Amino acid sequence: MKITIKDIAKLAGVSTATVSKIVNNKIDDVSDTTVEKVRKIIKEKNYTPNYLARSMVTKKTKTLGLIIPDIRNPFFTDIAKGAEDRANELGYSIFFCNSDDDLEKEIKYINSLIEKQVDGIMLAGAAKRNEDRERKININIPIVSVDRNVYYERIMGSIEIDNYTGAYIAVNHLISKGYERIVFVTGPLETKPSMERLRGYKKALEDSGKKIYNENIIVGTYERNFGEKIIETLDYPLSNVGFFCGNDLIAIGLIKSLKEKKYKVPEEVGVVGFDDIYISLLISPSLTSVSQPSYKMGYESIDLLIKILGNNNEKKNKKILKTRLINRESTNRINLD
Amino acid sequence: MKITIKDIAKLAGVSTATVSKIVNNKIDDVSDTTVEKVRKIIKEKNYTPNYLARSMVTKKTKTLGLIIPDIRNPFFTDIAKGAEDRANELGYSIFFCNSDDDLEKEIKYINSLIEKQVDGIMLAGAAKRNEDRERKININIPIVSVDRNVYYERIMGSIEIDNYTGAYIAVNHLISKGYERIVFVTGPLETKPSMERLRGYKKALEDSGKKIYNENIIVGTYERNFGEKIIETLDYPLSNVGFFCGNDLIAIGLIKSLKEKKYKVPEEVGVVGFDDIYISLLISPSLTSVSQPSYKMGYESIDLLIKILGNNNEKKNKKILKTRLINRESTNRINLD
DNA sequence: TATAGTTACTAAAACGTTTAAGTAAAGTAG
């Protein structure tokens, strides 16, 4: 049988109220001798309070939900790690959920988190959204969205990165390296990051006097498989083509298939990824990529979420983090200027 | 204000007991008309029960803890994913904890999970153990350990893999490829998997009539950094050396540094990893590795844990899963037999 | 027609905390 506050109270010859105060360090009201006596018994008996019971009355569980699309994508893994570290620092626990990039599963998880009375949710949404569906979901706790924008009510804050500038710089880099045809390979365009990157892609082309062709914008999924299959679908020669990929997984798949077809990277074909995941520096040729501060995104999201839980001011918080280009072998050809 | 069972009861003109039965589908005792009426109101009002309150009386939270050393290691990521999938299937939520491979942090998490009243814990322990310290920790819920063995009380089951045979086959493979000096590069030998692999390594050498030299057993950490630094420490020529690495991260670091020093893999030097993480097939040369069923390990662990929660039979459950060797480029030299 | 059994409910305790309000005893001011 687990030991409770009542047992401690009885052993110490005081009321549970007194023990409770001591446990929670609200001891203005308690004599030093009592504090000492009770603390000793608590230690002896190895008493720890039952958080469920506490939460019932305080209405705070010190628990958060974290929903990400795919924990096997190192980008989200880093976010998760950042989130966990910050939560831990602030004394919160995290319920962990993988949506498998499926909106319905995401919604199922949100509901289940609410039932479990989490104080708030940090959400990296599934890629394909559905505004009408989302607006219908009844949510009574704050959500902070990270990376991708979503349409639920109660989105109280968001942590994003500057995808537009990130893409702009990446495409510019390819152009400066002399690649002629610049191809944008992206996951679903439903997400704001994808759209923003497309915008950056287009602007960079424009600014350097290049025309925009729809056939150079290839839409698929954010998976390695998709990257591997791209070149099969292209009907033009790949010499002097620069690929700007929506994430590193696509880029890695693409490079793999390019190598298999004996294309030379970066001499003939250039490849830039997005995310700068850990693998990017291990593959050969190593991958030039737009680095997102993924760990920081997770860390800051939880920080923001808990801040929101503190103040109940209802103003929306938004934070946009910067990217930077990590220059590696996959675009490292002799500059042709 | 959140709607409670009392609100529903009042609206339906029945007692909370009746509503409770309907919510939990124990309706033998309830008339069809009442069931229907109450269900309708529940739906209308969007009522969902408060799990905290429920848990207070049932003493079950339908919540588990998952502790792993490092979520950035894809091996553990896969375990986590398998765990989450199975937990989700069985209606459990998971508190997620990274121990950073630090025993003290692990213990802190165990205590915090117990305070949060999880029903059980699935633990992939930190590498460096301390039996005395662990035996002192007061644990009142079942733990299933995965991969690594630990000394806490209440370890009710474990999922391991056959590290001995895995290592034996890997080393045999190197020998059969004609590498002369077989070097074992491992993380801390405190863990049972490390010890078992060492045993397999030695047995394979013995069985093929090779001598065992201590200088061919290099102990460090299970990190890529360590792998990168190994060859600096060796004072013999690396021609015809076969490295058997304790995990893929070490192997990947090693290959990276070998390439930098212009050693030819696999022609001069062979490398075998352990874990078969996702990256192994993406690097160049792709890595021959002992594949662990990591996803399955996570999945089976949760399955076992929940099974243990069901029966309270106290017999210890142990399951040993098989490995297999994935043959790739890093050992793919012409066979010299 | 009395009795037993069944059906469809309800009352209230219990889970382990926190906290607002109350109180007796001791200390202080005038």
Add this chain to the structure above:
DNA sequence: CTACTTTACTTAAACGTTTTAGTAACTATA
């Protein structure tokens, strides 16, 4: 010495469920 304040407590309600034991109203049996 009285009245007020402070100190160090306690009492009991509340949080939102589940569950045991009870009960009133029917129905079936002999």
